[in-house]
Amino acid sequence: MTTHPTSARPSDAPDRSADAAQRGADADWWRQAAVYQIYPRSFADGRGDGMGDFRGIISRVPYLRQLGIDAVWLSPFYPSALADGGYDVDDYRDVDPRIGTLEEFDELVAELHGVGIKLIVDIVPNHSSDRHEWFREALESPRGSNARKRYIFRDGRGENGQLPPADWTSVFGGRAWTQVPDGQWYLHSFAKEQPDFNWGHPEVREDFLRTLRFWSDRGVDGFRIDVAHGLSKDLAEDLPSAAELEEIPKDGNHPLWDRDEVHEIYAEWRKVFDEYDPPRIGVAEAWVETAQRRAKYASPKGLGQAFSFDLLEADFEAEDFRRIVSDNLAQSAETGSSSTWVLSNHDVVRHATRYGLPPRDGRPGKQGADWIMAGGPEDEIDRDLGLRRARAATLFELALPGSAYLYQGEELGLHEVADIPDDQRQDPAFWRSAPGDRGQDGLGRDGCRVPLPWTRDGSSFGFGEDGSHLPQPDWFAEYSVEAEEGLEGSTLEMYRAALSRRRELQTDETLTWDEELCRGEVLGFERPGGWLNVTNFGDSPVAVPEGDVLVTSAELESGPDGQRMLPGAATVWLRRPQR
Numbered sequence: 001m002t003t004h005p006t007s008a009r010p011s012d013a014p015d016r017s018a019d020a021a022q023r024g025a026d027a028d029w030w031r032q033a034a035v036y037q038i039y040p041r042s043f044a045d046g047r048g049d050g051m052g053d054f055r056g057i058i059s060r061v062p063y064l065r066q067l068g069i070d071a072v073w074l075s076p077f078y079p080s081a082l083a084d085g086g087y088d089v090d091d092y093r094d095v096d097p098r099i100g101t102l103e104e105f106d107e108l109v110a111e112l113h114g115v116g117i118k119l120i121v122d123i124v125p126n127h128s129s130d131r132h133e134w135f136r137e138a139l140e141s142p143r144g145s146n147a148r149k150r151y152i153f154r155d156g157r158g159e160n161g162q163l164p165p166a167d168w169t170s171v172f173g174g175r176a177w178t179q180v181p182d183g184q185w186y187l188h189s190f191a192k193e194q195p196d197f198n199w200g201h202p203e204v205r206e207d208f209l210r211t212l213r214f215w216s217d218r219g220v221d222g223f224r225i226d227v228a229h230g231l232s233k234d235l236a237e238d239l240p241s242a243a244e245l246e247e248i249p250k251d252g253n254h255p256l257w258d259r260d261e262v263h264e265i266y267a268e269w270r271k272v273f274d275e276y277d278p279p280r281i282g283v284a285e286a287w288v289e290t291a292q293r294r295a296k297y298a299s300p301k302g303l304g305q306a307f308s309f310d311l312l313e314a315d316f317e318a319e320d321f322r323r324i325v326s327d328n329l330a331q332s333a334e335t336g337s338s339s340t341w342v343l344s345n346h347d348v349v350r351h352a353t354r355y356g357l358p359p360r361d362g363r364p365g366k367q368g369a370d371w372i373m374a375g376g377p378e379d380e381i382d383r384d385l386g387l388r389r390a391r392a393a394t395l396f397e398l399a400l401p402g403s404a405y406l407y408q409g410e411e412l413g414l415h416e417v418a419d420i421p422d423d424q425r426q427d428p429a430f431w432r433s434a435p436g437d438r439g440q441d442g443l444g445r446d447g448c449r450v451p452l453p454w455t456r457d458g459s460s461f462g463f464g465e466d467g468s469h470l471p472q473p474d475w476f477a478e479y480s481v482e483a484e485e486g487l488e489g490s491t492l493e494m495y496r497a498a499l500s501r502r503r504e505l506q507t508d509e510t511l512t513w514d515e516e517l518c519r520g521e522v523l524g525f526e527r528p529g530g531w532l533n534v535t536n537f538g539d540s541p542v543a544v545p546e547g548d549v550l551v552t553s554a555e556l557e558s559g560p561d562g563q564r565m566l567p568g569a570a571t572v573w574l575r576r577p578q579r
């Protein structure tokens with residue numbers, strides 16, 4: 001692994017627990033938080049059964065504290081048959097026994113809060129699992145019954161109703177309707193084990209308010225809302241065909257996605273959030289057509305914040321990054337929310353790998369999933385270059401105004417595990433798409449969900465005592481926490497240094513592009529107080545401007561006249577002298 005020097009972690013970094021109380025009282029804590037996503041089944045296994053759990057997370061709270069994050073977002077930990085990695089929820093107000101207990105959840109909240117870290121949990125309101133008590137009741141109840149009305153049941157087409165009500169395809173591929181024994185069909189936008197709720201039903205609405213209060217009462221600080229744009233649907237008697245659906249603009253009137261009335265639901269949720277002090281926060285996962293439509297989810301009268309996936313979808317290019325940042329900041333200024341930045345999460349190919357993929361049309365980094373899923377040979381990935389760029393992009397991200405959402409393992413510079421044998425894959429997106437059609441939409445997501453390496457060797461690289469539920473490759477050893485901890489220039493130490501500095505430097509939610517620096521493949525911007533970020537997206541070194549170097553993603557070079565030079569694919573943070 002290539003390692004790159006960074007500045008040392010400042011010894012005078014503020015004590016995290018000391019300022020916790022003050023920040024606890026701060027209702028705006030989320031606006032510029034560094035939020036670390038934990039995929040619970042793959043973070044740390046405290047019980048030694050190959051599956052991550054709360055005991056494992058609790059044992060790693062000191063690690064999280066040292067990393068310097070402000071909040072943890074926990075992907076679903078609810079009882080689930082894992083048809084979709086836990087996004088198929090059997091019971092919204094309980095813990096999967098393989099992950100822990102409610103008492104352990106309380107302990108986790110207390111441990112995190114004790115070191116000043118907030119907790120966001122994932123809420124999955126578009127669909128339950130097919131094992132949810134309501135869905136089981138629906139299956140046992142007759143057509144037209146109240147139990148069926150909590151979901152979306154329809155008679156089929158054709159003489160005997162043998163055809164699905166419409167020819168729609170689910171997001172994961174395959175049919176979006178499944179037939180039940182009495183001949184009716186139910187809608188599932190995702191896997192067949194994930195029946196969509198009918199949000200026109202008052203009991204569904206009430207039950208989710210109860211769930212929000214249940215977790216808020218247990219001390220959670222906020223919620224990440226899964227498929228936030230999918231809840232409201234308008235399913236007329238005559239359903240459009242898949243081809244017709246495609247043609248309908250997603251401008252608030254599409255039958256399935258991003259309907260205007262979904263915001264009535266979130267206005268109700270906001271009232272619940274505001275019952276608490278500080279108010280609970282919401283962040284929407286909303287795949288919508290325009291930034292304007294995303295803004296509705298981020299409204300202070302609604303969820304308050306929404307993910308922007310623009311950076312995650314971008315090439316590693318100065319022009320694209322600048323446009324995205326400017327657009328998102330302008331959008332936030334309008335809505336009053338703060339911007340969000342994401343480079344990796346549990347649904348996409350890790351950014352260290354994306355940026356090292358063979359260029360397509362001369363552009364690096366974008367087509368990760370389809371390239372890998374189409375069987376792109378792993379040895380064509382330039383891992384060193386990918387990681388260099390990933391580190392540069394991460395420092396760029398952490399210097400931006402707003403919230404940075406980080407995904408577990410990116411702080412180790414982890415790459416995607418591309419070559420998981422088919423018979424060990426878990427992701428329904430992989431299984432539901434035809435082998436020739438495993439492109440961006442049918443992406444298999446197991447490769448970024450492989451359990452983390454904590455030690456160089458040992459069973460499952462220190463993840464737990466008894467293996468790991470997805471296979472870990474040998475190269476995990478050199479990316480382990482043990483290998484990187486204390487190693488100058490390691491990715492872990494770069495994240496620690498950057499997060500610590502960020503806390504110290506954090507300032508107004510604004511930036512100014514430095515037009516002198518923004519030339520060609522270079523972007524420079526300054527935050528109030530003299531915090532300057534310079535990123536070189538190109539290959540040739542560029543001169544480093546005046547100022548104290550705070551953190552770098554790669555070792556600075558020396559120019560012919562002794563001038564400090566920033567190499568290609570690198571970022572430096574400087575403190576500019578203040579006049």
Ligand code: NOJ
Pocket residue numbers: 084087124190226227285346347
């Ligand atoms: C988005 C989640 O991030 C993804 O993991 C999940 O499969 C779908 N929503 C369906 O819940």
